[in-house]
Amino acid sequence: MTVMLENASGAPRYMALAEALRARIAGGDPAIGELLPTEHALCETYGVSRHTVREALRLLAEAGLIARRRGAGTVVVAAEARAHFTQRLGGVDDLMQYARDAKLQPRHTRSGPLDAAVARAFGVATGGEFFHVAGVRGRPGETPIALTDVYIRADIAPPVETIVEMGGSVTEWIASERGVPTARIEQSISAGALTEREAEPLDAEPGEAALRTRRRYYDKGGRIIALSDSVHPGERFTYDMVLMREAE
């Protein structure tokens, strides 16, 4: 029994077959956990070559709908591929969006437990030993663009002299020098008015609108690597991002 593939749009045959199978799966035939017909059976049912069937199945596998196992067959693992958008960043430096020579110039440093007000601002637990660096970030000779507080887990923090030389993120240094790569970053962005204490080192006016970015960096085991809090006077910094719809 041969089933004709519907192909009104002139798409390649393997795409038409993938679509036909996607529709079957969405309708529960076969259901999640059940086996799709074998490649050989699909060739006969749809009247196409094994090459075409394999290409169609590859598309479905890439979409996450099926899993194929040599000797066993092809099992349905999801009923629908969910369209999603993805923002890709090469590294943490891309996330920070500062020019490479916009270095963090420390104004003061301090070691100790994370205090309650800071922990509350980040929504994390108090305690733990952290190395706190407060400073401004900007290019030499230019108005600073950010006032930043970074709290780095003390056991993996770099020496101060190293921080001074860094143009980019301390977490990239920790990844390469301490062997602790960042696995997850949580960032929040908000707007607020600069306090008098914040405005001064930024050469800005108290009450001026500012963009605040707070980040929590976690390692693979879910342990905090670092926290950062940066505030930027409004016209000095815009946060840009590009999201692409992921091919299914």
Place this chain on the structure above:
Amino acid sequence: MTVMLENASGAPRYMALAEALRARIAGGDPAIGELLPTEHALCETYGVSRHTVREALRLLAEAGLIARRRGAGTVVVAAEARAHFTQRLGGVDDLMQYARDAKLQPRHTRSGPLDAAVARAFGVATGGEFFHVAGVRGRPGETPIALTDVYIRADIAPPVETIVEMGGSVTEWIASERGVPTARIEQSISAGALTEREAEPLDAEPGEAALRTRRRYYDKGGRIIALSDSVHPGERFTYDMVLMREAE
């Protein structure tokens, strides 16, 4: 001249070839922007079938290193597949981060070409027919959280009555009802002070700090679907995002 593929690990031939080509590209041979040898040439150089070459090239294309064009050849677009961080969103509604019942309440609508000031603010070309909706977004009975201007390409814009009913993004409607899915979104986030004109419909004070998000939505062909500009008084909205390190 046939080059033997190094394959100490027993990997399939197409993977060994992909790795050999990856190494060549990383070494600048060919460089970014240059053409890789043709499929036919690679078959001869490496002593494998066209099928094997195509599989290897598919891997490289999926890794983002090359782009293949029928009739033209295969161009190198990146020298290295870089470890990267990825933010995944289920859909545009996740990007917007408004509660589902925080609907856009239109205050006025207008059709016409995109004027120069608006085009300049978005960094896009003037002209084109757009349907402009200006309104506030918020939950019923609560203080509005956003003042929003949306410019929708006129040929695919929904009717006003439909916009009123929408809890989410108009682009999701356009994707399902007009068959024009959003393929790319560019977003910028900045801080600034509310103007008197902006503050009034938001029940806020002029000069108050506000978070501004501007988005450009593009279809698969790079054509604008819609533009949006939203401004949120500072304490009413925080923009949150999570990035995960992607396994390679």
Place this chain on the structure above:
DNA sequence: CGTGGAGCTTTGTCCGGACATAATCTGCTA
């Protein structure tokens, strides 16, 4: 000199075949 069309080049689709590898099933023996 510029434009359009024809021909050539290069990748994309699709067919068929053969052998390898991993998983499952069946039968036999302890």
Place this chain on the structure above:
DNA sequence: TAGCAGATTATGTCCGGACAAAGCTCCACG
């Protein structure tokens, strides 16, 4: 009845061939 070995099943790798579609180049004509 349980475990092991061999056979069968189903996907993975790889070969070869043919034709289609898109891009590029060159040549001729206005």
